[in-house]
Amino acid sequence: MGSTRPQNGGSHRGAGGTEMTAKRLPPALCVLAACLLFVPASSAAPRRYAGGFREGFELNANLTYFHIASKAQINDDLGFGFRFGYLYNPNHEIEFLFNGVTADDEVFSGETVDFTNLQVAYVYNFTSHGVVPYLTAGIGFMHASDSSPFLGSETDPVLGLGGGCRFFMGRVAFFRAELRRNSFEGSGHVFADKESFAFTEISYGFGWRFPTR
Numbered sequence: 743m744g745s746t747r748p749q750n751g752g753s754h755r756g757a758g759g760t761e762m763t764a765k766r767l768p769p770a771l772c773v774l775a776a777c778l779l780f781v782p783a784s785s786a787a788p789r790r791y792a793g794g795f796r797e798g799f800e801l802n803a804n805l806t807y808f809h810i811a812s813k814a815q816i817n818d819d820l821g822f823g824f825r826f827g828y829l830y831n832p833n834h835e836i837e838f839l840f841n842g843v844t845a846d847d848e849v850f851s852g853e854t855v856d857f858t859n860l861q862v863a864y865v866y867n868f869t870s871h872g873v874v875p876y877l878t879a880g881i882g883f884m885h886a887s888d889s890s891p892f893l894g895s896e897t898d899p900v901l902g903l904g905g906g907c908r909f910f911m912g913r914v915a916f917f918r919a920e921l922r923r924n925s926f927e928g929s930g931h932v933f934a935d936k937e938s939f940a941f942t943e944i945s946y947g948f949g950w951r952f953p954t955r
Contacts, residue, residue, distance in 0.1 A: 799951070800835075815848040817848060819845040825838065835876075839861050856887045878922070884897070886932040894931040894932070898927060925938065
């Protein structure tokens with residue numbers, strides 16, 4: 743008889759501890775949930791945005807210095823350009839670009855040559871924001887028109903390869919610098935027929951990124 747009371751008492755005390763724990767658990771969970779719901783914004787983790795992105799568009803305008811191969815006999819000059827890009831994830835982008843310049847003709851004194859370069863290019867961005875180095879390759883058309891009455895105009899396929907860097911200044915605005923080499927083959931009106939030519943573009947400009955999600 744004496745040996746059963748400690749066992750019963752011990753058993754009763756253990757059961758009572760379980761019941762007390764079960765009774766205290768719901769209020770404790772409610773307090774924890776309230777703390778998570780009403781945590782101050784300053785202590786919560788900041789949302790990663792700040793110009794980094796998931797998907798979006800880019801618009802940018804630039805000044806472009808055209809360095810034209812010497813055998814083309816056209817002076818180097820400063821032109822302008824415009825770009826529109828669609829970024830379908832943080833690294834990959836499709837870009838449409840336009841560059842143009844009016845340069846002096848070295849053969850016919852006082853005459854000029856109008857250059858227009860249109861390309862669609864793939865761009866690989868190594869990072870999503872901050873300092874964003876990238877590589878690019880594009881194809882399109884180069885149109886040249888000489889003001890000399892002895893020459894005409896021509897439109898030739900062009901291949902462009904290059905690289906550059908964006909420097910973000912806040913959430914959407916950035917400065918951009920790029921070096922791009924473009925190669926094409928003349929068709930006999932402005933440039934010698936079936937002869938290879940090249941021109942290099944050094945561009946500087948500002949742009950804006952508009953994330954869509």
